[in-house]
Amino acid sequence: MTRALFPTQEIGSLAKPRWQILGQRSEPLDAPAKEELRVWDERVGFGKEAPEVRDALLAGRPREANPEAVRDLGALFGLRFLETAGLDRVYDGEARRIEMYEYPIRQMRGFRFGGHVRSFDNKYYLKAAVTDEVRLDHPYHVDEFDFVKQHARAEPKLPVTGPYTLADWSYNEYYLARQPGWKGRAARRAAQHEFVVDLARRALRPTLSALIDRGCKVIQIDEPAAGTHPDEAAIVVDGFNAATEGLDAEFTMHICYSNYADLLPTLLEAKKCRQWAWEFANRDSPGHDGYAVLKVLADYGDTREIGLGAVDVHRDAVETPETVADRIRRAVNYLGDPSRIWVNPDCGLRTRSLPVARAKLEAVVKGAAIARAEFEAPRR
Amino acid sequence: MLVRTGLTGPFPRSEALVGATRDLDRGRTTTEAVEELYAKTEEEVVTLEHRLGFDEATAGYLRWPDLFRPFAETWEGFTVGPLTRWLETNTFYRQPILLAPPGRTPGAIAARLPPPLQHSPTTSRVLLPGPYSFAVMLDNRSGETEPALIHRLGRLLGEEVRELRAQGFPLFLFSEPQLVVRPPEGPRAEAVIAGYRAIQGAIDGGTSVVWTYGADARGAFPLLERLPVSAVGVDLAETEVDQIPEGPSGKGLGLGVVDPHTTLEEDPAEVARVVRAAYARRHPSSVFLGPGAPLDLLPWEPATRKLHVLPAVRRVLSEGRP
Numbered sequence: 001m002t003r004a005l006f007p008t009q010e011i012g013s014l015a016k017p018r019w020q021i022l023g024q025r026s027e028p029l030d031a032p033a034k035e036e037l038r039v040w041d042e043r044v045g046f047g048k049e050a051p052e053v054r055d056a057l058l059a060g061r062p063r064e065a066n067p068e069a070v071r072d073l074g075a076l077f078g079l080r081f082l083e084t085a086g087l088d089r090v091y092d093g094e095a096r097r098i099e100m101y102e103y104p105i106r107q108m109r110g111f112r113f114g115g116h117v118r119s120f121d122n123k124y125y126l127k128a129a130v131t132d133e134v135r136l137d138h139p140y141h142v143d144e145f146d147f148v149k150q151h152a153r154a155e156p157k158l159p160v161t162g163p164y165t166l167a168d169w170s171y172n173e174y175y176l177a178r179q180p181g182w183k184g185r186a187a188r189r190a191a192q193h194e195f196v197v198d199l200a201r202r203a204l205r206p207t208l209s210a211l212i213d214r215g216c217k218v219i220q221i222d223e224p225a226a227g228t229h230p231d232e233a234a235i236v237v238d239g240f241n242a243a244t245e246g247l248d249a250e251f252t253m254h255i256c257y258s259n260y261a262d263l264l265p266t267l268l269e270a271k272k273c274r275q276w277a278w279e280f281a282n283r284d285s286p287g288h289d290g291y292a293v294l295k296v297l298a299d300y301g302d303t304r305e306i307g308l309g310a311v312d313v314h315r316d317a318v319e320t321p322e323t324v325a326d327r328i329r330r331a332v333n334y335l336g337d338p339s340r341i342w343v344n345p346d347c348g349l350r351t352r353s354l355p356v357a358r359a360k361l362e363a364v365v366k367g368a369a370i371a372r373a374e375f376e377a378p379r380r
Numbered sequence: 381m382l383v384r385t386g387l388t389g390p391f392p393r394s395e396a397l398v399g400a401t402r403d404l405d406r407g408r409t410t411t412e413a414v415e416e417l418y419a420k421t422e423e424e425v426v427t428l429e430h431r432l433g434f435d436e437a438t439a440g441y442l443r444w445p446d447l448f449r450p451f452a453e454t455w456e457g458f459t460v461g462p463l464t465r466w467l468e469t470n471t472f473y474r475q476p477i478l479l480a481p482p483g484r485t486p487g488a489i490a491a492r493l494p495p496p497l498q499h500s501p502t503t504s505r506v507l508l509p510g511p512y513s514f515a516v517m518l519d520n521r522s523g524e525t526e527p528a529l530i531h532r533l534g535r536l537l538g539e540e541v542r543e544l545r546a547q548g549f550p551l552f553l554f555s556e557p558q559l560v561v562r563p564p565e566g567p568r569a570e571a572v573i574a575g576y577r578a579i580q581g582a583i584d585g586g587t588s589v590v591w592t593y594g595a596d597a598r599g600a601f602p603l604l605e606r607l608p609v610s611a612v613g614v615d616l617a618e619t620e621v622d623q624i625p626e627g628p629s630g631k632g633l634g635l636g637v638v639d640p641h642t643t644l645e646e647d648p649a650e651v652a653r654v655v656r657a658a659y660a661r662r663h664p665s666s667v668f669l670g671p672g673a674p675l676d677l678l679p680w681e682p683a684t685r686k687l688h689v690l691p692a693v694r695r696v697l698s699e700g701r702p
Contacts, residue, residue: 114643115395115679120463120472121445122401127679129643169470171643171678182654183639183646184620185596228468257465 005338005375006328006368007088009157009307011254011277012222012348013100014078014093014357019057023070028060040354044080046073049151071096072147079152085358086365089157089218092148094348100161100222101169102126107140108203110174129171130195136203139210149215157218158211159254163200163239164232167192168225193235200242208247218250220277224347226267227258233266244272252277252307256347261296268302277307279346282314284327291327294334306331309346310367311360316352318359324367325374338375343368381659382666383697384435385690386505388553388591388613388636389674390447391440392683394421418443419495426496428684433691436505436551439494446473447509447555448518454488455536457481461519467557467594469677476518478529484536490544501548510556510590511537511575512564527571530564534575542582551587553613554579555674557594559604560618569603580608589613589634593673598623605629611664615672617641621654626661633664636672638689643682648692655697669693 019037022029029037037057041047047054053073056064065073078093097103105111110132116124141160148156172188175195179187208219221243226236244251251272255263256279267276276297284290294306308331310324324343332338343364349357393401400417403409425440444450446466452458452474461477489508490498497504511533520529541552564572580588590607592600593615601624604612613634614624635658637651659667669690675683 115392115681116398117679118393118398118471118676120474122405124398124402125470129682131643171641171682173642173644176642176644182616182621182650183642183644184616185618186620188617188641225470228465228470 003088005372006341006343008086008365008368009089009277009342009344010082010087010091010093010361011220011307011309011344011346012094012159013097013350014081014095014348015350015352015354016095017074017077017354020070020074020077020095023057023062023065023073024067026062026067028062029057034058036354040077040081044077044084046076046080049076075144075147076151079148081354081358082361083152083154085361087361088154089342090152090154091157091159092144094159094350096144101166102128104140104161104166104203105170107137109135109137111170114171127169127171129173130167130175131173133174134195134198134202136206139207141207142210142214145211145214145216155218156216157220157252158216159220159222160204160207160211162221162223162226162236162253163196163204163243164236165223165225166199167196167239168228170195189232189235192232193238196235196239197242200239204239204243205245205247208243208249212247212249216249218252220252220254221273222254224254224256226255226263227260230259230262233263234269236263237266237269240270240273247272250274252305254278254307254347256309257282260293264296265300268300273304275305275307275342277309277342277344279309281309281312281319281327281346289330291330291334294331298335303337303340305340305342306335307342307344310343310364311345313345313347313349313352313360316356318356319363319367321363321366321370324363325370328367328371329374332371332375338371381697383669383694384666385432385669385694386434386436386551387429387438387440387507387675388634388670388672389441389507389555390444390676391425391438391442392676392678392680393442394424394680397421397442422494422496428687432687433694436503437496437500438505438507439496441494441507443494444492447507448473448476448514450489450492451509451514452476452518454485454492456483456485457522458518464517467561471677473517478518478520478522478524480522481524482522482529482532482536484539486543489540490547497549501544502550504549505551505553506544506549507553507555508537508540510554510559511579512568512572513556513558516558516562527567530568530571531574531578534572535578537575538578538582541579541586541588542584545582545584545586549586551589552579552583553589553591554609556590556592557673559590560592560595560597560600560614563600563603572603573606573608576607576609583610587611589632589668591634591636591670593618593636596623598625601625605631611666611668613668613670616654616658617672621657621661624658624661628663629665631664632666632668633658633662634668634670637669637693638671638675638686640671640673640675640677640683640686643678643686645686646689648689648696651689651693652696655693
């Protein structure tokens with residue numbers, strides 16, 4: 001399929017609307033939640049697809065809308081939010097997910113949650129230990145994808161947490177215990193490799209296979225932990241390859257807030273990865289070209305697509321379409337081939353309010369259109 | 381072999397404290413209730429440290445948001461900056477921003493020490509940032525060069541040590557991951573030595589320990605050996621024991637033998653074997669055993685469980701068993 005230049009895509013989760021959070025708890029919507037539901041329904045038009053759920057929430061009768069139906073409405077909202085912003089590839093804003101670690105791990109056996117770890121200040125996260133061989137209870141995200149496939153008007157792309165990140169965010173107990181002698185650096189590395197590849201083969205691959213069987217054609221493997229230990233890039237790659245081996249889909253790999261050059265050229269061994277979806281805008285500032293790292297990819301002769309992070313998800317200031325277009329121009333300059341570039345936010349927009357997220361997505365779409373007009377004109 | 385044991389960094393918060401501090405942020409509990417729980421949990425940590433036979437107690441430093449915050453909040457010249465990743469972990473600290481040459485506020489850090497330490501200084505261990513890691517992990521907008529800043533921070537930390545030493549604290553452990561993550565060279569290395577010379581000048585018969593972690597320490601040993609401190613520590617989850625340089629050392633050797641990156645409990649016999657191997661390479665004046673990196677990378681329960689290896693290792697070593 002020939003696409004227009006600079007197609008656009010989502011990259012991760014959206015903030016949960018307040019009406020969805022309260023509705024899922026069967027709590028009556030307060031005034032701000034009702035207003036939020038009304039405003040966004042009017043703007044992106046999703047309520048008419050489940051009017052009985054919307055109306056029950058607005059009428060203060062949350063018990064008439066069961067939590068699953070509210071979740072479905074949240075997924076419809078996510079889809080329409082992204083589609084009406086003008087994106088070419090969408091998902092549901094991860095409306096059914098709370099986070100990207102605990103849910104997948106809870107679909108597997110061999111793990112034990114043993115308490116909270118402080119992330120910073122008074123913020124904590126649950127971290128499981130792998131205490132036995134990894135086994136998958138059943139493929140996950142399947143019902144979620146079925147719903148998206150049934151309702152999406154644009155092309156769906158499913159995000160799934162990668163095996164390296166799931167392993168890095170867990171304690172390695174079982175595989176480390178199998179290493180003989182002192183559990184020093186070499187033993188830890190070997191145990192981590194075994195853990196990641198086992199996760200990939202026993203949990204990720206069956207899940208991806210089930211999703212592909214249901215019609216999923218584009219899958220984004222999220223590996224935010226990849227940049228945490230650059231010297232383990234080979235393990236990231238082996239996990240990716242084991243998870244995707246023999247599967248037929250368009251795979252992309254999302255990494256963010258990392259020094260990508262440190263992961264290269266090892267990362268290029270990810271055989272079935274068709275697109276690198278990376279964050280760039282966060283590191284782009286006057287006097288510092290955040291896109292210069294693309295030159296390293298070009299120097300290695302890599303010709304895969306780039307999912308170009310063109311808006312920063314950690315700041316409320318909304319980029320102008322011209323800023324996005326300028327970032328695309330610079331990326332083309334480094335890569336040489338405009339047809340390889342998709343345009344997207346740096347990462348998921350869940351930390352931004354819905355109005356800010358929407359404005360940033362619209363800037364992505366408009367900025368891509370500006371660049372498209374410039375680069376397609378000489379072709380005509 | 382003279383063996384000393386103790387914590388080398390902050391201890392995790394209990395699940396009760398996790399719940400209470402979360403509730404505090406959400407307005408569901410009071411500062412007084414959380415304060416009460418802090419005090420109770422600190423006593424639990426001290427009790428644990430005594431029960432495990434540690435040479436000094438720390439009370440876990442449960443109230444410190446991160447290693448630098450008390451300094452960023454009380455010393456002159458600083459403001460508290462953005463969340464920044466803590467080494468190669470999934471945890472974060474707020475990066476201090478230095479806007480002007482720093483100056484200490486007398487008494488401020490002493491007042492931030494865990495209350496049980498303030499009440500019983502002579503049996504307590506003070507955990508402080510090392511001047512090098514402090515200098516390279518902050519955002520320096522003061523105009524001061526990095527070597528000058530390292531040296532200045534060493535002098536200021538020396539003044540803290542002098543003040544706390546006068547109160548009776550016997551041991552000061554300086555957290556220095558960056559000495560092995562980004563080993564200093566040239567003028568920066570000389571500034572590190574000068575900084576520790578200032579600290580050592582204030583130690584007045586006490587003990588100073590530099591604790592490294594976060595990377596393989598083998599390349600840093602020439603500098604570590606030159607530091608004028610009582611002992612230097614390395615994390616044996618990062619540094620293989622056969623990579624520790626051979627040759628007698630005039631100072632003590634710290635060995636991080638409890639790995640906070642895994643919930644797997646260490647085997648006392650295996651730890652004792654590695655400790656003996658390290659001892660045979662350096663013949664240090666004393667051996668300090670503890671967690672290789674801060675234990676707050678673990679939840680409370682596994683951290684507590686894993687610490688039990690330390691008295692077990694001590695027993696194995698003292699009994700001369702293989």
